[in-house]
Amino acid sequence: MDAPIIRINDLSKSFGKLTVLNGLSFDVMKGEKLALIGPSGSGKTTILRILMTLENISGGRIEVCGEPLFHMHRNGQDVPADEAHLHKMRRHIGMVFQHFNLFPHKTVLQNITLAPTLTKGEKRIDAEKRARELLDMVGLADKADYMPVQLSGGQKQRVAIARALALSPEIMLFDEVTSALDPELVEEVLQVMQRLAVETDMTMLLVTHEMGFAREFADRVLFFDQGRIVEAGPPEQIFQAPQEERTRTFLRKIIASRHGM
Amino acid sequence: MEWDWEFTYSILPLLLQGLKITVLATILGAIVAASLGLVFALMRRSPNRLLSRTTGFFVEFIRGTPLLVQLYFIFYILPDIGLRLSPLTAGVVGMGLHYATYFSEVYRGGIEAVPRGQWEAAKATNLTIRQTWVNIILPQAIPPMIPAMANYLLAMFKETPLLSAITVMEMMSQARSIANSNYRYIEPMTLVGVFFLIVSIISVFGLRWLERRYGRQGR
Amino acid sequence: MGDWAGYLTLILAGTWVTIKLTVMGCAVALVVAFIAGLGRVSRHATLRWLSTGYIEFFRGTSIFVQLFWIYYVLPLIGVSMTPMQAGVMALGLNVGAYGAEVVRGAILAVPRDQYEACIATNLTRYQRMRHVILPQALPLMLPTFGNNAIELLKATSVVSLISLADMTFQAQVVRSQTGNTIVPFVTILILYFILSSLISFGMRYLERRASRGAEGVR
Numbered sequence: 001m002d003a004p005i006i007r008i009n010d011l012s013k014s015f016g017k018l019t020v021l022n023g024l025s026f027d028v029m030k031g032e033k034l035a036l037i038g039p040s041g042s043g044k045t046t047i048l049r050i051l052m053t054l055e056n057i058s059g060g061r062i063e064v065c066g067e068p069l070f071h072m073h074r075n076g077q078d079v080p081a082d083e084a085h086l087h088k089m090r091r092h093i094g095m096v097f098q099h100f101n102l103f104p105h106k107t108v109l110q111n112i113t114l115a116p117t118l119t120k121g122e123k124r125i126d127a128e129k130r131a132r133e134l135l136d137m138v139g140l141a142d143k144a145d146y147m148p149v150q151l152s153g154g155q156k157q158r159v160a161i162a163r164a165l166a167l168s169p170e171i172m173l174f175d176e177v178t179s180a181l182d183p184e185l186v187e188e189v190l191q192v193m194q195r196l197a198v199e200t201d202m203t204m205l206l207v208t209h210e211m212g213f214a215r216e217f218a219d220r221v222l223f224f225d226q227g228r229i230v231e232a233g234p235p236e237q238i239f240q241a242p243q244e245e246r247t248r249t250f251l252r253k254i255i256a257s258r259h260g261m
Numbered sequence: 262m263e264w265d266w267e268f269t270y271s272i273l274p275l276l277l278q279g280l281k282i283t284v285l286a287t288i289l290g291a292i293v294a295a296s297l298g299l300v301f302a303l304m305r306r307s308p309n310r311l312l313s314r315t316t317g318f319f320v321e322f323i324r325g326t327p328l329l330v331q332l333y334f335i336f337y338i339l340p341d342i343g344l345r346l347s348p349l350t351a352g353v354v355g356m357g358l359h360y361a362t363y364f365s366e367v368y369r370g371g372i373e374a375v376p377r378g379q380w381e382a383a384k385a386t387n388l389t390i391r392q393t394w395v396n397i398i399l400p401q402a403i404p405p406m407i408p409a410m411a412n413y414l415l416a417m418f419k420e421t422p423l424l425s426a427i428t429v430m431e432m433m434s435q436a437r438s439i440a441n442s443n444y445r446y447i448e449p450m451t452l453v454g455v456f457f458l459i460v461s462i463i464s465v466f467g468l469r470w471l472e473r474r475y476g477r478q479g480r
Numbered sequence: 481m482g483d484w485a486g487y488l489t490l491i492l493a494g495t496w497v498t499i500k501l502t503v504m505g506c507a508v509a510l511v512v513a514f515i516a517g518l519g520r521v522s523r524h525a526t527l528r529w530l531s532t533g534y535i536e537f538f539r540g541t542s543i544f545v546q547l548f549w550i551y552y553v554l555p556l557i558g559v560s561m562t563p564m565q566a567g568v569m570a571l572g573l574n575v576g577a578y579g580a581e582v583v584r585g586a587i588l589a590v591p592r593d594q595y596e597a598c599i600a601t602n603l604t605r606y607q608r609m610r611h612v613i614l615p616q617a618l619p620l621m622l623p624t625f626g627n628n629a630i631e632l633l634k635a636t637s638v639v640s641l642i643s644l645a646d647m648t649f650q651a652q653v654v655r656s657q658t659g660n661t662i663v664p665f666v667t668i669l670i671l672y673f674i675l676s677s678l679i680s681f682g683m684r685y686l687e688r689r690a691s692r693g694a695e696g697v698r
């Protein structure tokens with residue numbers, strides 16, 4: 001953990017009149033496991049979607065692996081990035097979605113091999129070999145030829161993780177990857193992520209409402225409210241000795257609702 | 262008036278000749294409609310507001326006015342500006358244009374029915390725009406469109422009698438000319454009806470099959 | 481250059497005929513659509529078969545053939561009609577067949593729970609249809625009914641071929657008297673477009689009212 005791999009500087013984002021992020025700045029170190037928590041609507045998903053270039057930014061600057069994400073240098077000037085630049089930058093980043101977004105017309109194996117063969121020109125044989133290794137890692141070696149509809153939610157999400165990993169990104173984004181799952185399927189997905197956290201030096205950003213998991217998984221936790229960082233620190237601090245009143249209120253509510261269930 | 266079987270047999274060859282033109286006009290018209298419809302659909306998706314709005318209005322206008330009038334328009338006006346089309350060509354152009362507006366809605370619906378998450382997953386796995394269309398969007402969008410397209414193909418087939426108004430010698434024209442020269446309406450008109458009914462009934466089964474095969478399955 | 485005001489009057493007279501045809505055709509179509517649509521979901525097999533036969537027959541043959549058959553062949557077996565009657569009949573029966581499928585589809589789209597709730601509250605078949613199923617099915621039918629009405633308006637132009645003096649017919653008259661094609665045909669294209677826009681605005685208004693009603697129920 002030396003240099004920042006992501007630098008977010010004075011980022012702002014609005015949807016029409018609604019300002020979601022305003023003057024947001026933070027860095028993420030290489031290899032860091034970062035958890036973003038906060039109440040609904042605080043802008044956590046928006047940050048991940050911006051990093052994946054699914055949303056444009058309204059202002060500010062983001063650097064990924066030392067290069068501007070939404071800008072590029074032309075004749076010594078910063079100009080808005082074109083599709084080619086975005087395409088190049090996306091190589092650094094992978095994302096796992098809340099609703100999996102598997103390609104329903106492709107088998108599990110094809111879901112994983114499609115992008116490596118198309119975007120990196122990998123040979124099919126190599127891509128398939130790697131895909132099978134990844135499926136093995138997520139515990140789905142026997143499901144390679146299934147169609148996505150034949151899988152449970154937890155299995156779908158593990159395939160989605162394998163699909164993102166197949167491109168070997170340096171940064172992985174996870175947006176509430178277990179919140180669309182039945183409670184008994186949550187554990188199998190979290191285990192895979194825990195393994196990734198321990199065994200790889202990938203930088204991982206995680207948005208979650210599973211506080212227990214955030215605590216185990218993260219090196220650092222950012223607590224968001226209304227598009228701003230209210231409090232940041234190691235999990236022990238945030239969960240055991242939060243400094244801010246808003247953090248305390250939020251955690252109390254979460255714990256209350258969990259126990260209420 | 263009695264049904265005359267002998268007369269019926271004697272007019273069959275002429276009607277079948279008309280049926281050939283009917284089928285030809287349908288197929289050519291459908292090809293025009295399917296291609297032009299895609300162009301309309303893409304133009305309507307254009308980020309250029311002026312282009313998409315103008316196309317939208319044009320499509321609405323064509324859809325909101327009768328094919329028969331459009332056929333007259335094409336048939337009478339084009340020669341005035343020096344474009345001499347055969348009746349069949351004018352008919353194919355007219356039907357193709359009219360149904361292109363229906364096809365464009367099918368394309369639009371099919372493309373919009375692909376969930377946004379698919380576009381996003383394609384982006385997250387770094388596919389280019391072209392790769393996204395070819396590998397992700399179209400393979401999911403096209404199969405569900407097939408039943409609707411087949412439906413419009415059948416609708417076009419049933420509209421071909423309108424071409425008789427601009428002197429295309431399709432089945433209905435043949436029937437009318439036979440009727441007028443023999444003063445017998447019952448056989449030719451009924452036969453034309455029967456031909457249409459046969460084709461339609463067969464198509465209904467074909468359509469059901471297509472619907473089962475390609476209809477949108479619950480995700 | 482002739483008497484354009486006179487020609488315009490001619491075309492407007494045709495417009496009136498087109499409007500009458502459309503309104504009466506829609507009325508017939510609506511009645512027939514409900515009869516045949518309900519027949520399609522009836523528990524009596526005979527009614528189901530009759531409705532299916534009617535629907536497939538009128539959807540399977542073209543409106544044009546139907547009109548000619550009604551106008552030229554029916555008189556031979558003793559049923560004579562004026563062109564106007566033949567036009568309304570052909571349009572109503574043809575579009576009614578499409579409408580029947582819409583009625584059927586909308587009734588079947590009402591969730592099963594609703595039927596079960598009716599049975600649980602001990603409603604009769606008629607009460608079930610009248611008070612629970614149809615009120616929920618109606619809003620589902622409206623958008624497609626709007627399209628059907630526009631298709632009917634467009635189909636009215638076919639009656640010009642049996643010499644009924646509708647808009648299309650009058651445009652032809654003007655064309656043959658003046659030798660000018662563009663003016664009369666552009667005029668009637670615009671008039672047709674205005675009429676079909678009126679139908680779709682009207683339908684959208686009804687849809688809004690119907691959906692407001694549905695929300696009130698919830």
Ligand SMILES: Nc1ncnc2c1ncn2[C@@H]1O[C@H](COP(=O)(O)OP(=O)(O)OP(=O)(O)O)[C@@H](O)[C@H]1O
Pocket residue numbers: 015018020038039040041042043044045046047
């Ligand atoms: N495409 C969009 N158009 C308009 N508003 C949007 C859009 N996407 C998000 N928003 C708004 O931005 C705000 C932040 O949304 P975001 O999804 O980032 O919140 P979140 O922190 O992920 O919430 P949750 O915990 O519920 O997922 C919300 O008020 C949301 O309504």
Ligand SMILES: [Mg+2]
Pocket residue numbers: 044045046176
């Ligand atoms: Mg979110």
